[in-house]
Amino acid sequence: MTVIIETRDLTKIYGGKVKAVDRLNLTINEGEIYGLLGPNGAGKTTTINMLITRIAPTSGTAVVAGYDIVRDSMNVRRSIGVVPQDLTADEDLTGRENLVMVGSFYDVPKSALHERIEKLLDLVDLRDAADRYVRGYSGGMRKRLELIVGLVNDPKILFLDEPTLGLDVQTRTQMWNYVREIQKKLDVTVILTSHYLEEIDALADRVSIIDHGKILVTGTPSELKSSLQGDIITISFKSQEEADQMKKMPDAVSISESGPNTIRIKVTNADKVLPEMIKFLSINDLSPTRLNVQKPSLDDVFLEYTGKDIRSEDPLDARKQMMTMRRLRK
Numbered sequence: 001m002t003v004i005i006e007t008r009d010l011t012k013i014y015g016g017k018v019k020a021v022d023r024l025n026l027t028i029n030e031g032e033i034y035g036l037l038g039p040n041g042a043g044k045t046t047t048i049n050m051l052i053t054r055i056a057p058t059s060g061t062a063v064v065a066g067y068d069i070v071r072d073s074m075n076v077r078r079s080i081g082v083v084p085q086d087l088t089a090d091e092d093l094t095g096r097e098n099l100v101m102v103g104s105f106y107d108v109p110k111s112a113l114h115e116r117i118e119k120l121l122d123l124v125d126l127r128d129a130a131d132r133y134v135r136g137y138s139g140g141m142r143k144r145l146e147l148i149v150g151l152v153n154d155p156k157i158l159f160l161d162e163p164t165l166g167l168d169v170q171t172r173t174q175m176w177n178y179v180r181e182i183q184k185k186l187d188v189t190v191i192l193t194s195h196y197l198e199e200i201d202a203l204a205d206r207v208s209i210i211d212h213g214k215i216l217v218t219g220t221p222s223e224l225k226s227s228l229q230g231d232i233i234t235i236s237f238k239s240q241e242e243a244d245q246m247k248k249m250p251d252a253v254s255i256s257e258s259g260p261n262t263i264r265i266k267v268t269n270a271d272k273v274l275p276e277m278i279k280f281l282s283i284n285d286l287s288p289t290r291l292n293v294q295k296p297s298l299d300d301v302f303l304e305y306t307g308k309d310i311r312s313e314d315p316l317d318a319r320k321q322m323m324t325m326r327r328l329r330k
């Protein structure tokens with residue numbers, strides 16, 4: 001395995017105060033799809049921005065595609081493609097014109113550029129729409145265009161910041177297939193940040209969960225899930241009183257509330273605990289309205305390591321997302 005990105009105590013402190021990224025050390029291998037997962041303000045975008053040399057680290061450094069991000073930023077930029085979270089394609093140009101325009105920023109010979117653009121359009125099934133104005137594209141088409149805009153300079157590494165934010169579920173799943181195809185056919189390494197755990201689960205070979213600028217845990221999604229060694233029983237009642245009573249159940253590793261009249265019980269092995277639980281319910285005259293048993297998901301991993309639920313976005317970020325979605329819908 002060849003290492004393509006290595007960060008060395010990578011640190012960013014904004015305005016001498018806000019430690020956004022705190023001595024980050026991570027290693028990404030060539031050909032991986034690597035996910036960065038973390039709650040709002042965890043430092044994901046700051047990390048990406050340093051790796052793509054948009055901002056300078058306060059201390060520490062990273063080697064990206066063999067080049068130091070501090071000393072050799074020009075070479076780093078030549079080796080990478082970036083698909084930012086915000087839509088950047090020019091609506092008053094056609095898809096193809098956008099690609100040509102971006103291509104002209106790089107020293108790609110014209111014939112090679114056109115050949116590459118055709119190949120990229122094919123990869124994301126945009127050839128038929130290539131000569132239409134972007135203004136008329138659907139949200140999914142725009143995102144597909146953004147995806148290949150990041151590939152015009154034939155990068156070794158592709159950075160995707162929230163690649164499917166605001167897309168509907170079906171379009172999102174489609175995008176995942178395109179990202180996989182691109183990784184395979186173009187042999188690129190992909191680094192993505194995402195608010196969607198399903199996305200990381202479906203796409204990432206490995207993931208780092210980040211909070212307060214530090215890596216909490218790294219592994220394949222399945223490694224992280226099995227590391228929890230816990231099944232989750234979720235049980236709902238008609239009243240809060242009943243739910244409170246349920247909190248006294250023995251044999252639980254941990255018990256917390258997870259919604260109205262709903263209790264989340266973590267146990268080492270649900271198969272063994274369930275018979276005991278049924279006895280407990282009966283003795284205490286409790287009648288659940290809903291009962292669910294789950295092996296750990298990436299959601300649970302996230303909650304376990306960050307103490308937060310990724311779905312409870314802060315209002316500012318929700319607004320940012322809405323703006324993106326509005327633009328996507330246009």
Ligand SMILES: Nc1ncnc2c1ncn2[C@@H]1O[C@H](COP(=O)(O)OP(=O)(O)OP(=O)(O)O)[C@@H](O)[C@H]1O
Binds near residue numbers: 014040043046
């Ligand atoms: N330009 C800036 N100036 C000052 N502080 C900043 C700046 N950019 C980010 N921060 C702060 O640095 C921390 C990390 O922010 P960052 O945007 O990297 O997080 P993130 O993980 O990408 O969050 P999100 O999920 O909301 O995109 C936050 O506390 C944020 O407020």
Ligand SMILES: [Mg+2]
Binds near residue numbers: 044045046
């Ligand atoms: Mg961000």
